[in-house]
Amino acid sequence: MGAAGATGGATLRSLAAMGAPTRALTRDPDRLAATLDSGTRPLVDPTYADAADPRSLREALREARQLFLTMANGPHQVEHELRTIDIAGECGVEHVVKISAPAAEPRSPVAVSRGHHRTEEHLLASGMAATVLRPYAFMQKLLLQAPGIAAAGVMHGAMERARCNYVDVRDIGDIAADVLTRPELAGGTYELTGGRAYSHPEVAELIGELLGRPVRYVDLAPDELRAHLMTRAGMPEWLATHVVEIQRLAVLRKEEPDPTITRLTGRVPRTLPAFLEEHLPLFR
Ligand SMILES: NC(=O)c1ccc[n+]([C@@H]2O[C@H](COP(=O)([O-])OP(=O)(O)OC[C@H]3O[C@@H](n4cnc5c(N)ncnc54)[C@H](OP(=O)(O)O)[C@@H]3O)[C@@H](O)[C@H]2O)c1
Structure with a gap:
């Protein structure tokens, strides 16, 4: 998810550097495809998905095993992330790696972090394996x-x-790619x-x-x-x-500073x- 954005783009590039094939979700697959270099292109499948459109999510998440979930901040962020998590569960996704934020708590002084808390809770209750990255x-x-x-x-x-x-952000992408490819790292909450x-x-x-x-x-x-x-x-x-x-x-x-990046990598x-x-x- 968010493959054309900051954290999603970094994760896509880190996965490609590992040789891991990835379905890259965006509302503009042509624009994303135009940004890929010749080494990355064969590993990446740019695919249309709009979190406001459940049908596009069902199609895009078909047969996916893992989901990297990041979403631009905005008034509909929580609604879009909750819907994506629900549809990922319906599609049989086994593991979700979510980009959250510091102070993701119910009474956080940061409104966006209160939203991330709601999304984290929803993800943890979903039954799928959940890894939360809090950069x-x-x-x-x-x-x-x-x-x-x-x-x-x-x-x-x-x-x-x-x-x-x-x-x-490139360190966030490296960690996300590690968590997606090393099953022993899945399931934690990591401060980055x-x-x-x-x-x-x-x-x-x-x-x-x-x-x-x-x-x-x-x-x-x-x-x-x-x-x-x-x-x-x-x-x-x-x-x-x-x-x-x-x-x-x-x-x-x-x-x-938190030592997690060094501890994991x-x-x-x-x-x-x-x-x-x-x-x-x-x-x-
Ligand atoms: N900025 C910071 O310093 C900071 C620090 C800690 C945590 N965070 C968290 O990091 C997250 C943002 O990550 P980021 O910087 O990677 O985000 P971003 O670059 O602003 O946006 C990520 C992607 O969200 C996608 N998106 C937006 N609306 C969508 C929709 N309706 N359906 C599908 N995709 C949609 C966009 O993809 P398309 O346009 O290609 O469809 C966009 O590329 C936020 O949740 C934020 O709270 C940020």
């Missing part, structure tokens, strides 16, 4: 700060000096973080060092950041509210300095 903030989302840094040398947030457990947590002032300093010019972090009040994201970045209100809630979660609950997670260096042209 922290994706390093890739820091690229949203690139235009502001390139234009004005400024990065905005509402996280004060709290540190955030950034994780590279990078090897070190960074505050916003530290991220600004890192980018400044790489660019060779100062980058300033401006900490805004939560309401100011929400307004900034809606007016400057054009985010809908629910998404701006989500970004603010995630940043305030890091202030409310200290984030510390035997290697250290990708680092934030390496990620920023790789994407430096975007910040220039």
Whole structure:
């Protein structure tokens, strides 16, 4: 599921690197097929599925044994994930790997995480084997700060000096692919973080060092950041509210690296300095 998106795309590429054939679900199979390289194409079957359309899900999940379930955030996310889980069960899927989020609890301060909690509970009650991946903030989302840094040398947030457990989406894809291909890993709940947590002032300093010019972090009040994201970045209100809630979660609950990625794979997670260096042209 979500094979054209961030976590689904990373999982698809990790599975392809292992030589594992995958049915890649999307609402636009032609667009997905056009993104595949010649090594990946023979292993991937781009297939139409819309979680709003039960018939397409039944067709797409036919004879599947395992499902990787990820879904873009949005007002219908929980409804779409619950429906997908129900239809996967009807189709005989044996194991579901679900992308969840930190603080997936009934009274979580993050609304999206309350939704993930509902979906996790539904999945655990489904009778299928269930593996839950709870990644922290994706390093890739820091690229949203690139235009502001390139234009004005400024990065905005509402996280004060709290540190955030950034994780590279490619590590999430590697873990998902491992869990889908190594039966001994199935059935757990895994917190996924990078090897070190960074505050916003530290991220600004890192980018400044790489660019060779100062980058300033401006900490805004939560309401100011929400307004900034809606007016400057054009985010809908629910998404701006989500970004603010995630940043305030890091202030409310200290984030510390979790060793799960190393424990499962035997290697250290990708680092934030390496990620920023790789994407430096975007910040220039
Ligand atoms: N961003 C973070 O830092 C972060 C941190 C922790 C957890 N998470 C969680 O990670 C998940 C998002 O993962 P992501 O970044 O991989 O998502 P994404 O790239 O935003 O979207 C994933 C895919 O969802 C699919 N989708 C949307 N509506 C659909 C529908 N009606 N039917 C079928 N597919 C649909 C889209 O596929 P098509 O358009 O191809 O159909 C899209 O490519 C969220 O649940 C979020 O809470 C995010």
